Amino acid sequence: MKNYTIRINIHEQWAQTSIQDLFRTTLHAPKKLIHELRMEKAVFLNGSQVNWTSKVAANDELLILLPEDCNDSVIPAYESLQVLFEDEHLLIVNKPAGITTHPNEMNETNTLANLVAGYLQKKDDHRKIKHVQRLDKDTSGALLFAKHSLSHAILDRMLHDHQIERIYVALADGLIQESRFTVNQPIGRDRYHPTKRRVSKSGQQAKTDFQVCNTYPNKQLTLVECKLHTGRTHQIRVHLSHIGHPLAGDRLYGGRPIFPRQALHARKLAFIHPFTLEKLEITAPFLDEPSIFEARL
CATH class of the missing domain: 3.30.2350.10 (Pseudouridine synthase)
Structure with missing residues (x-):
């Protein structure tokens, strides 16, 4: 284990907050981690060790020595990323x-x-x-x-x-008539298949919003934008299959095998950066060649 140094600049809206409250209330850091940082005297303010009840000012700099495990269990691969x-x-x-x-x-x-x-x-x-x-x-x-x-x-x-917005795009089998709809159905394991999930009354709560972007009558496909409110395994795949419109290419859930994979892409992540307070909206380009989605957007 090795200590890594991170720096956090204090923003105007954090001013006059105590170091203790900054970690507990503003950043919502875990109690165990806060305790470890206090015991190890691992937090410094403008180069000096902190008094945890002292208050910060705008443009102050926090320096934190975090013990981090070395990545010796994952073998590095050097292909393009x-x-x-x-x-x-x-x-x-x-x-x-x-x-x-x-x-x-x-x-x-x-x-x-x-x-x-x-x-x-x-x-x-x-x-x-x-x-x-x-x-x-x-x-x-x-x-x-x-x-x-x-x-x-x-x-x-x-x-x-739910402070990180996750937007997906998908191609579903069939022509979906509604322009916007929500599937709010719990998801549990399929008792007959080890990796499959299904809508189940005894499952975990799962909610997905859908917006139809386009329909393709000749191909019998619907392009939908999907917003996750929960993160259950196979959630979008299960919810679309449940309403009779499985993902194209999703053989596990009954989709037509017209693509080499299920037509699902995590298109965007959007959230407020917890340390810089910058609004991040990150869009992921399509990587398939030939593209499953590009010609339809």
């Missing part, structure tokens, strides 16, 4: 279809986590960074990683509190 946004706190990359988000077995090298590890190690960064959300193997698009334990805790809480 499309980075959509990066700073010292987080990383957003464009995941291609056909690879999983992270290894499920020892010695795997063909996952997105391997590519991220290789990308960072080229910059001599050996931290074990963590994904905040995940995408199915055959879903492409924007995927968010946290680069240190504080940002991971905060971004994970933001995702849970």
Whole structure:
């Protein structure tokens, strides 16, 4: 384990907040992490060790020494990786279809986590960074990683509190008549299939908003924009299948095999950066060749 230094500039709206309240109330950092930082005397204000009851002023600089695990469990892979946004706190990359988000077995090298590890190690960064959300193997698009334990805790809480907007585009089988609709149906495991999910009264609450962007009568396809309110496994796939319009290419849920994968792409992530307070709206280009979506948007 190694200490990594992160810096946070104090914004005007944080002024006159105590260090303690800044971590607890403003950043909503976990109590355990705050305790560790206090015990290790790991927080400095303008170069001096902090008194946790002292108040910050605009343009002050917080310096935090965070203990971070080295990334020795994920084998780095050095193939190309499309980075959509990066700073010292987080990383957003464009995941291609056909690879999983992270290894499920020892010695795997063909996952997105391997590519991220290789990308960072080229910059001599050996931290074990963590994904905040995940995408199915055959879903492409924007995927968010946290680069240190504080940002991971905060971004994970933001995702849970619906403060990270996730917009997908999909091609569904058939012609959907409604222009806008919401599917609010719980999702649980399929008792007959180990990886499949289904709408189930005993499942976890799941809500997806849909907006029809276009219909293609000749192809019997509907282009929809999907907004997730929850993050259940296969959520969009299950909800569209449930209403009789499975994703094109999604063989698991009954979609016609007209594409080599399910036609689902994580198009956009939008949220307020927890440390810079910048409004981020990150759009992921389509990676398929030939493109499944491009000609239809």
